[in-house]
Amino acid sequence: MSRRVGVVRFPGTNCEFDTVDAINALGGHAEVLWHSASDLRNVDAIVLPGGFAHGDYLRCGAIARFSPIMETIAAFARNGGPVLGICNGFQVLTEAGMLPGALQKNVGLKFLCGMEQIEFVSTSNIIGVGASAGELLNIPINHFEGNYVCSDETLKELEEENRIVFRYIDNPNGSIGDIAGVSNEQGNVVGMMPHPERATSTILGSNDGSRLLESLLGAQQVTPT
Amino acid sequence: MDRRELVRFEVKVEVLPREGIANPEGSTIERALPALGFETAGDVRVGKVIRLQVEADSAGAAKTIVEDMCKRFLSNPVIEDTTVEVLNA
Amino acid sequence: MDRRELVRFEVKVEVLPREGIANPEGSTIERALPALGFETAGDVRVGKVIRLQVEADSAGAAKTIVEDMCKRFLSNPVIEDTTVEVLNA
Amino acid sequence: MAPEDADRVHRELGLSDEEYENIYALLGRHPNHLELAMYSVMWSEHCSYKSSKIHLKRLPTEAPWVLVGPGENAGVIDVGDGIAVAIRIESHNHPSAIEPYQGAATGVGGILRDIFTMGARPIAVMDPLRFGPLDDPRSRWIAEGVISGVSGYGNSVGVPTVGGEIVFDETYKGNPLVNVLAMGVLPVERLVLGRASGVGNLAVLLGASTGRDGIGGVSVLASAGFDDESANADKRPSVQVGDPFEEKRLLEACLELLDEGLVTGIQDLGGAGITCATSETASRGGAGMDVDISAIHSREEGMEPFELMTSESQERMLAIVQPRDLDRVLEISSRWEIAASVIGRVTGDGQLRILDGFDGEVLAELPASTLHDDAPEYDRPLAPPQDLNERRSLDASVGPVDCSADLLTLLRDPAWVYSQYDHQLFLNTVVGPGSDGTLLRLRDPRTGRETGRALGLSTDGNHRWCHVDPRQGTAMVVAEAAMNIACVGAEPMAVVNCLNFGNPEHPDVMWQLSEAVDGMSEACKAFNAPVVGGNVSLYNETNSIDIAPTPVVGIIGMHPRLVEQPPGITVGDGLSLVLLGQQPQGDVSMAGSRWAWEIGGCKGGTLPAFDLAQAVRTVAFVSEIVQKNRVEAVHDVGDGGIGVALAEMAINSRVGMDVSGLDDHRALFNESGGRVVVALSDSDLRSFLEESSNRGVPAQSIGRTGGLSLVLGSIIDLSVDDLTRASRDALPQALGQGTVSG
């Protein structure tokens, strides 16, 4: 595979190099894109990685979504380009309106880091290639604001349109409907709180994230609506 | 607009979780209160207050600027409501 | 005290960083504003607002209860200033 | 300035008359207020180590792999493959007592700057923490705030917190201990030191603006002579607020400057702020410096020179830059949105001159080196406590005994703490918090390539042992640290330490400190692990009652061949359990044990005999069997003795155990040093016992795993579920009871 992936770096991002390493180890070609650039350098897919863009001040993702690169990414997504937001990246995507809902503080009001079991709900998206609904994965979480909220209508829409990508088996943060990840209508924009790049090696405790990133590497551009 | 006519206004924005949206911070405080001897307190909601200064030619204009700021930036309408108050109107 | 005489008061607490204390959140917002087209805004300070209800026999008593709560629990006077306001006094 | 005036001011600044005389002699004149302020911060206990220096000299500091020992911002060791590791530990005890969140947060920020100052990228933080008892609401408030502060700052700045300690004891009520260790990696050739050299080079202040925070004792100057309104003193907060986002940008900017070779020296701003950074870089480089006070970017208007020179505002660095590189330095800073001001020029005359504008008025002028090299050094009186013999003759095993209940109260799962910390960032964490030592993959900082090796880390302290016997207790602490990393397959390479003690003006405190240093020296020599850095925190007292002596050590070691996860502390069904090290005996002393302190109520006695040489053999043997995956599980015996160690293994494995030979609370809970429990298959048992006895390590088969209960002789029979609940719920339950600040 020679799929080129752009991993976006905002000031305060901290998982960009972990994500690059994980993708490269799977045979992809990842490169870091600086937030103030507006050129995506012809990459085939975008990852918004975890971290604390702009310190997570005001709200997670609230400042980052105004970075010049976000406009280009929105256009890229509108054209069907694959975009994966991990943790802080998921928060940026909701703030940017590219995914519905919002992420607020965990119910326990504590930051949470540790392994979680999640279940694939919908596989019709860029990270579900080759997976089947109901499959269980062990992938670590690492967040303070991972408590997914949305209006009842949105929730209903997500369910009816099969856009809930993952649910937690043992909801750690209070997310509505145990939601750990969602996609847009086309399935080419996905946001998830767990960190697949942290589950890419058995010596670190799990390899279940590798298949998600592999799926991203193989993901086709969807037909724009 | 003529810069010399601008006045500095001190504006206060209150950002509170929307009615119906769970407020983990408020609930946590609420749960802790009885143990600390505050049995008669309840209904706690925690939000943010943002104070800033804006230059505008009138208090009304200052308020409009900050309301725009709220909509675009200072709050997330999915979960938050805001109120804007010009303090030296 | 006779429970029946108690009234519910809505109280608002504002917690802001003390003068001279750094306010990283405010400074970061301030740095972001010009890029969003808000060149004339500045001096941003971010704090917390807490709304709660207390039962007390007078507005003054409600205020005292909440002030005590602030001192012991809701804020740290070493770095924060608080103001307590009874809304339906 | 009239001497009478100086007389009054220097005392208020915390300088003794004798120290004032010294300053007078060094300058050949009376110092002005600014100069006096600079001496007072640099000659403070915190910056000068004036009470402890004389003792610290006895610590072993050298080994062929030590690149930088104590005295620089961090110790640095060579770990092979062209890779060096920088490591340092520091305390933030006093700030954390008044503003727990920010105290801890700025503690993390400060120690990280010590690491990237050396040119290393910080990849790990550890947080040994000590608080007052859990039934005290204020202690809970401090604990919760401190843990949130470590979490809030550490996670956001993007350095994983991979281990630590959490201890609750009466002795820390009112005076918590918040120690923070940081470790980083760098290519050996990139090592930079905090030196200013090259006349004409520029000193560039990077990062946060300077505010009135953290001026502390010096703020008396505001009301001391000038016509300041005294109300102004209120405006000078003694507590600082940390900004992890500023630190993250500062870190990335500094590493980029170093990558491009744009700085000739760099120094973080910690205690004593700009005074310390400018004088230290100048005097280390054998140079002088002109500092333009008007160039300092400040947060508030109207700051006075003494405020600018002594402020401890966070997230600042001082880089020494050649003039031709300045533009590039400013470019990188602005890309990271980091403020940068040229505030100094390196000169050749050894003088530190503070000016108002480079060509303006001279506000202070003193020989830079006098702030360090001429700092006072005290040989304070020391004496053992008068009742030492009485205390040592106590029997620590007396008290109400209920072994099952006691075991349940001694269990406390720290997961509630470390699950709030990102402990996985950088994809190195092979063994994270929750077992014994931490094990991190070692990767090449230039390429990210794996070396096939891993670093073991642990922090340990034990105030109970050290109170009973500071010398042996400290040696046992070092041995425990070494054993913890042996349990993940690492061999000790170096130690850093944080000496948390009471008031040095109390002779028994100085005796404790001196004894602790000797105990640490003996143990570090025995383990061939030199001390490469540390920190001394004195005046840990409440209402003139000193804390129990608490030397904390951080140890780093190397796992030479990492191919799979080490055995860990979880066992399967049907294995044999073997105890390595001193064997259980009913008549062993319980002095210094958690049982004696927390249940029996005796804080005296004589520590159980400790054989350092045997501990060294056991550590070597354990790291070897772990490296070879020779055993199925391994766990060292620490707090709470073998009873707690076995219960922790059972809980983590959800498997029961049946162990004999533990016949009373003394066998169960004594804390003899240098012991480890291992589990292995029955078929391996004979050869393993033989091998260990050949290596001079006592070993005895003590029982088997299996079932759903922990059965220890005839004294304990508890279901693993009950043990799990007690352990897991202890912290959340206690802290869920609410906290108050006063």
Ligand SMILES: Nc1ncnc2c1ncn2[C@@H]1O[C@H](COP(=O)(O)OP(=O)(O)O)[C@@H](O)[C@H]1O
């Ligand atoms: N404050 C803390 N922060 C991070 N990890 C912690 C903390 N306290 C304890 N831990 C982790 O929990 C595990 C058990 O700690 P402890 O009981 O102190 O170990 P030991 O007795 O083996 O020294 C270790 O991995 C340690 O790093």
Ligand SMILES: [Mg+2]
């Ligand atoms: Mg251990």
